[in-house]
Amino acid sequence: MIGQEGPRVSVVIPAYNEGENIEPPLARLIEGVQLDCEVVVVVDFPEDTTIRVIERLAQTEPRIRVVVSSYGRGPANAIRFGIDAARAPTVVVTMADGCDDPRQIDDLVRLVERGVVVAAASRYMPGGQQVGGPLLKSTLSRAAGRSLHLLARIGTRDATNSFKAYDRQFVMDVGIHSRDGFEIGLELTAKARRLGRPVAELPTIWLDRTAGMSNFKMAQWIPHYLRWYRFAFRPHVDLETLRAEADRLVASNGHLEAVPVPAQHTEPAELGNSLPAGERAQHENLEKNG
Secondary structure, rough: OOOOOOOOOEEEOOOOOOOOHHHHHHHHOOOOOOOOEEEEEOOOOOOOOOOHHOOOHHHHOEEEEEEEEOOOHHHHHHHHHHHHHOOEOOOEOOEEEEEEOOOHHHHHHHHHOOOOOOOEEOOOOOOOOEEEOOOHHHHHHHHHHHHHHHHHOOOOOOOOOOOOOEEHHHHHHHHOOOEEEEEEEHHHHHHHHHHOOEEEEEEOOEOOOOOOOOOOOOHHHHHHHHHHHHHOOOOOOOOOHHHHHHHHHOOOOOOOOOOOOOOOOOOOOOOOOOOHHHHHHHHHHHHHHO
């Protein structure tokens, strides 16, 4: 945008031992995104096989970088860390497996710039499609999306899809409470609905991955999706009430309180050797009291 410093969009990609499999999806992303962007690939540990590939690609494509999450393992923590490391006012979360269509990132970003806080790529609206993938997973996802759209008026038919763009300030305001799987997309969409903030969608065609293995743990993560599904049906509230409700929800499930994404932060080291600002103070306090 005119007068804006830094990238227009930060694309956050959680990855786990993707190795060479991540190279074709990243090539399609760089080709498909026309807006000024940065690509932040987030891994869980320094030995992850994705790192060497990203470091090699970054030698000729400076928009790509890799960071190691210090928030704990798992995709939810990787996404949280990536959003914290992002430089742009709009953040797009997409997967490392190449299932998402990166050509839609520009349009999702423009929806956020027009005022929506969550812009969803929807497999289940007219013009959208899911090709491949486990039948049970797609059936549950479709049923959840349809019921949330019709009954909760959540603004999208595909609330569970991780491929979304977010207003980063909105994410900072509401915080991220998820600590497990890919339920962050549903969590933030549910929070937008509870606050009466605008959510929009664009049709997308999702293609099952052709290389590597999926890291989606359906049986383990379904309970976490269900709590945010139920959360979406509660009445509209103000921000303070919403955060208090979410804190109680995660406390009852044995999770930590949300750490908000800071407005200003020190950029994490290239391989994540420094904590993002949102957790650095908490870490320092623990050290003082330890």
